[in-house]
Amino acid sequence: MTANLTTRAMMTAPNRRRPIDREKNGRHPVRLIAGTVIALLFLFPIVWTIIGAFKPASEANASPPVWWPSEFVLDNFGKLDGANGSLLNYVLNSVTVSLLTVAITTVVAVMAGYAFARFRFRGQNALFGVTVGMLLVPYPALLVSLFTVMVWLGLTNSLIGLALIYSTFQLPFAVYMMRNSFESVPEEILEAAQIDGCTKLSALPRIVLRLVAPGIVTVALFAFLAAWNEFLAALVLLNDDADFTLQIALVNAQNGPLNTVDWGGLQAGITVTMLPCVIVFVCLQRYYVSGLVAGSGK
Amino acid sequence: MTTTGRRRPPSGAVREALTGWGLALPATILVAVFFVLPFVMNLGMSFFDWPTFGTPSFTGIDNYQAVLTDPDFGRAALFTVGYTVGCSVLGVAVSLGLAILVRPKFRGRTAIRTVLFAPFTIGFAPAGLLFLAMSNTRTGVLPAIAISLGLAPHGTDWFADTGSTLVLVIIMTVWKTIGLTMLVLIIGMDSIPEEVYEAAKLDGANGWTTLTRITLPLIMKPLSLVILLTVTTTFLGFDQFFTLTEGGPNNSTVTIVYYLYNAAFVNLDRGYAASVAVVVVAIMAAISIFQVRLQRGKGGAS
Numbered sequence: 001m002t003a004n005l006t007t008r009a010m011m012t013a014p015n016r017r018r019p020i021d022r023e024k025n026g027r028h029p030v031r032l033i034a035g036t037v038i039a040l041l042f043l044f045p046i047v048w049t050i051i052g053a054f055k056p057a058s059e060a061n062a063s064p065p066v067w068w069p070s071e072f073v074l075d076n077f078g079k080l081d082g083a084n085g086s087l088l089n090y091v092l093n094s095v096t097v098s099l100l101t102v103a104i105t106t107v108v109a110v111m112a113g114y115a116f117a118r119f120r121f122r123g124q125n126a127l128f129g130v131t132v133g134m135l136l137v138p139y140p141a142l143l144v145s146l147f148t149v150m151v152w153l154g155l156t157n158s159l160i161g162l163a164l165i166y167s168t169f170q171l172p173f174a175v176y177m178m179r180n181s182f183e184s185v186p187e188e189i190l191e192a193a194q195i196d197g198c199t200k201l202s203a204l205p206r207i208v209l210r211l212v213a214p215g216i217v218t219v220a221l222f223a224f225l226a227a228w229n230e231f232l233a234a235l236v237l238l239n240d241d242a243d244f245t246l247q248i249a250l251v252n253a254q255n256g257p258l259n260t261v262d263w264g265g266l267q268a269g270i271t272v273t274m275l276p277c278v279i280v281f282v283c284l285q286r287y288y289v290s291g292l293v294a295g296s297g298k
Numbered sequence: 299m300t301t302t303g304r305r306r307p308p309s310g311a312v313r314e315a316l317t318g319w320g321l322a323l324p325a326t327i328l329v330a331v332f333f334v335l336p337f338v339m340n341l342g343m344s345f346f347d348w349p350t351f352g353t354p355s356f357t358g359i360d361n362y363q364a365v366l367t368d369p370d371f372g373r374a375a376l377f378t379v380g381y382t383v384g385c386s387v388l389g390v391a392v393s394l395g396l397a398i399l400v401r402p403k404f405r406g407r408t409a410i411r412t413v414l415f416a417p418f419t420i421g422f423a424p425a426g427l428l429f430l431a432m433s434n435t436r437t438g439v440l441p442a443i444a445i446s447l448g449l450a451p452h453g454t455d456w457f458a459d460t461g462s463t464l465v466l467v468i469i470m471t472v473w474k475t476i477g478l479t480m481l482v483l484i485i486g487m488d489s490i491p492e493e494v495y496e497a498a499k500l501d502g503a504n505g506w507t508t509l510t511r512i513t514l515p516l517i518m519k520p521l522s523l524v525i526l527l528t529v530t531t532t533f534l535g536f537d538q539f540f541t542l543t544e545g546g547p548n549n550s551t552v553t554i555v556y557y558l559y560n561a562a563f564v565n566l567d568r569g570y571a572a573s574v575a576v577v578v579v580a581i582m583a584a585i586s587i588f589q590v591r592l593q594r595g596k597g598g599a600s
Contacts (some may be wrong), residue, residue, distance in 0.1 A: 005549075017575060025309075028404035030397055030403060031318070031402065031404045031407075032404055032405060032406050033398065034399060035399055035400055035404075035406065035407070035408065035410040036406065038396070038399075038408045038414070039409075039413040039414060042413055042414055042416070042417060042473065043413050043416075045417075045428055045429070045432060045473070046416065046417070046420075046428075048432060049431065049432075051592065052431065055313060061437055063436045063437050064437075064442045064445075065437050065438065065439045065442050066517060067439075077306070088501075094330075103364070103435075104328075107324070108324045108325050108328060109325070110505075111325070112321060112322045112324070112325035113319075114321055115318045115319075115321035115322040116322070116556045119314055119315070119317060119318030119320050120314060120315070120318065120322065121314065121316075121322075121507075122315060123319075124318065124322070127322060127326060127329075129532065130329060130333075130334070131325065131329055134329070134333055135585055136582065136586055137333075137337060137579055138530070138578065138579070138582055139533050139584070140534055140536060140555045140558065140559075140574075140578075140581045141340070141558070141575040141578045141600050142333070142336045142337060142340055142575065142584075143558070143562065143575075144562045144568050144571045144572050144575055145335075145336035145337070145339040145340035145343055145557075145572065146332065146336040146342060146576075147562070147563075148336075148339065148343075148568070149331070149332070149335055149336050149339065152520075153331075159451075164328065164332060165332055167328060168328040168331075168332040169331060169332075169333075171325055171328065171329060175325060176587075194550040200314070200317065201317055201321075206475035210329040214545055228421070229419075229420070229421030229422070229424075230421070231421060231536075231537040231540075232536055232537065232555075232559070233424040235540075236559075236563055247423045247424065249539070250423065250424060250427055250541075251423065251427075251541060252516065254427060254430070254541065261434075263434075263437050264393060265430050266427060266431055267412075267428075267431055268428075269424075269427075270427055270428050273420075273424045274419075274420040274421075274424050274425075274428075277419035277420060278416050278419050278420070280419070281415070281418075282412060282415065282416070285412065285415070287483070289481065290357035290486060292478075292481060292482060293485055
């Protein structure tokens with residue numbers, strides 16, 4: 001569709017061309033200034049929260065708010081500890097769930113993606129259809145029955161159970177992504193591998209896996225961010241604060257004793273929760289963008 | 299495909315199918331246990347009175363009748379639609395503006411794009427709490443700024459009024475999601491050949507004409523993806539309301555998923571909640587089909 005429109009627009013355009021004005025590229029003071037102002041506005045909530053995390057209790061809870069703390073202290077980071085869990089526990093729980101999700105999602109999606117891209121077997125279209133069709137059914141809608149299933153399986157209050165759910169609901173994107181990655185591996189490479197004595201299966205770890213590494217990083221990145229940030233399923237499935245992920249621990253900090261909120265403690269918790277994602281993203285953003293191109297191009 | 303020209307013995311085809319199935323098996327098990335099973339169960343549960351403790355009993359379509367006639371459900375649906383429309387209109391307008399602003403190459407572009415995208419990586423729950431910390435009456439920095447600018451009287455409680463609460467949540471949502479939608483639009487715009495713009499410029503088209511006659515029609519596909527992304531994430535909004543508004547004031551900011559959560563895990567009425575879930579799935583399916591139709595219609599017309 002877009003291609004049609006593009007050709008049409010190009011055909012209706014006059015058939016004259018001019019070299020692109022290189023002078024102007026790279027010098028846009030208006031864009032730079034406007035962009036910087038907007039970027040600072042977007043950054044403000046994040047910076048405000050990080051500063052708040054280091055304010056002494058009296059200044060973090062002061063009314064009207066104190067803009068710049070008289071000193072930077074670490075006390076706030078100890079205020080999220082619950083009866084059975086500490087901030088360190090919550091961080092470890094979040095890391096465990098996220099890494100488990102990344103591991104399960106990538107292994108399962110690589111295997112399934114390879115199967116869908118390179119093997120012909122009965123039922124593969126139906127299987128692929130159901131997997132991608134999951135996108136049409138929002139998982140919050142399935143939470144009631146999913147909870148019942150988890151009770152049957154004895155997987156409530158279990159970080160593994162949570163990771164299995166997160167992995168499953170990452171599969172539509174992950175399998176789709178990996179299938180496309182495997183399909184873009186040139187046919188000749190696989191044939192050469194088979195001539196060299198590899199079976200299609202043994203070519204996967206030996207040769208093909210390295211070629212789809214960017215796709216794997218993209219899938220892992222999406223899985224990590226989704227698992228780290230998921231809230232509703234964790235809220236429903238985790239009841240013991242020893243198992244809480246950071247997201248759930250934060251809400252408990254919000255409903256502090258006597259219904260008072262310790263804003264410094266809350267902001268410390270938010271800082272610990274949001275910074276890993278921002279850092280992971282900044283380091284790996286090109287993989288995120290390539291995932292988006294793959295996802296939005298089709 | 300790989301074996302054209304070479305004939306394989308039948309046993310090879312069998313082995314191929316078995317290996318294929320073997321590789322797809324883990325995914326199949328996960329999808330079957332954690333998606334297909336709950337999906338089918340949910341359909342079944344919706345026809346039962348299914349208390350958390352006690353035996354379920356078949357009640358036919360009673361649950362659906364109860365859902366569709368509950369004024370609270372209607373209120374939640376209406377509020378969710380309002381929130382969705384608000385986020386979509388503001389989100390599309392702002393992301394389009396930002397995409398146009400930061401698409402061309404200029405010094406500092408990468409840094410600015412990265413900052414604009416950063417909030418997207420923060421979860422909705424911490425993002426909601428972050429805005430709660432910034433906008434509560436006592437210690438919030440946003441009310442303090444508004445008061446010092448003379449925009450609000452002293453002691454203003456933004457969470458006491460449905461309108462200002464909604465505006466706040468919409469601003470938070472746009473702040474958090476705009477990076478993604480902006481990026482999708484930039485990717486779409488980058489795929490438009492530079493010659494098209496050059497030609498338009500030669501024809502004397504001004505900025506507005508270029509936008510409405512060239513850019514917009516050529517990014518219809520990413521634009522409709524942006525709308526779909528915004529509609530689906532905001533229509534299913536829960537985390538941000540649970541943390542930021544707790545449904546208040548007076549349950550006026552309860553979304554459909556929040557309503558579902560309350561039915562299932564506060565009122566512990568699983569059968570009723572299951573029928574709410576079926577209604578949600580039906581609405582989402584309708585939105586997706588409508589969106590696909592809209593896109594096809596546009597494509598066919600050209």
